Amino acid sequence: GENVEQHPSTLSVQEGDSAVIKCTYSDSASNYFPWYKQELGKGPQLIIDIRSNVGEKKDQRIAVTLNKTAKHFSLHITETQPEDSAVYFCAASTTGTGANNLFFGTGTRLTVIP
Amino acid sequence: DAGITQSPRHKVTETGTPVTLRCHQTENHRYMYWYRQDPGHGLRLIHYSYGVKDTDKGEVSDGYSVSRSKTEDFLLTLESATSSQTSVYFCAIRQGQNTEAFFGQGTRLTVV
Numbered sequence: 464g465e466n467v468e469q470h471p472s473t474l475s476v477q478e479g480d481s482a483v484i485k486c487t488y489s490d491s492a493s494n495y496f497p498w499y500k501q502e503l504g505k506g507p508q509l510i511i512d513i514r515s516n517v518g519e520k521k522d523q524r525i526a527v528t529l530n531k532t533a534k535h536f537s538l539h540i541t542e543t544q545p546e547d548s549a550v551y552f553c554a555a556s557t558t559g560t561g562a563n564n565l566f567f568g569t570g571t572r573l574t575v576i577p
Numbered sequence: 578d579a580g581i582t583q584s585p586r587h588k589v590t591e592t593g594t595p596v597t598l599r600c601h602q603t604e605n606h607r608y609m610y611w612y613r614q615d616p617g618h619g620l621r622l623i624h625y626s627y628g629v630k631d632t633d634k635g636e637v638s639d640g641y642s643v644s645r646s647k648t649e650d651f652l653l654t655l656e657s658a659t660s661s662q663t664s665v666y667f668c669a670i671r672q673g674q675n676t677e678a679f680f681g682q683g684t685r686l687t688v689v
Binding site for chain 2: 472497
């Protein structure tokens, strides 16, 4: 099955600085890569996703890049704010038969220091 | 917010007892999933369903069973709870392949 690795496990940045979280995946057939944000006591929520036919996607202060050859993708948050503090998860999945399962990384705890 | 409800939200149970967690959705989504979340492990898939009465095992299915008799309900059962099953359990739903997954609020289960 798919194996998703995520780094770093913790990240602290000053407010206004940028944050980058990186993930690698093992299954070359994976073609959908979402990022989830989880706040304390809540379930994860999608913040951005990218499909394998696209190299980069941006939504305001958040961007995701995908390198299919190297099998890695990254989340970039610019101009960080205290409300960006949360745990972030990357994931990967493949279309095809079955339930199109999402495989998650182990998470990155981001702390934005005011 | 997506219409997905987990119950109970918190439960403490004794080792060896059966436990059932419920996930209820009002979105009529085809796919439903049960994950467990543990420190250092992220979210790991326990079981999933791709339709009524269509279920299959995920990566950490030992000690768990599921049932889906209606589109809206997906039940997770721990046949005989063990301390290693102390965790936070999340249900998720998806409309189709490679679409957004919506998560419930989670159930914190403690097995003593």
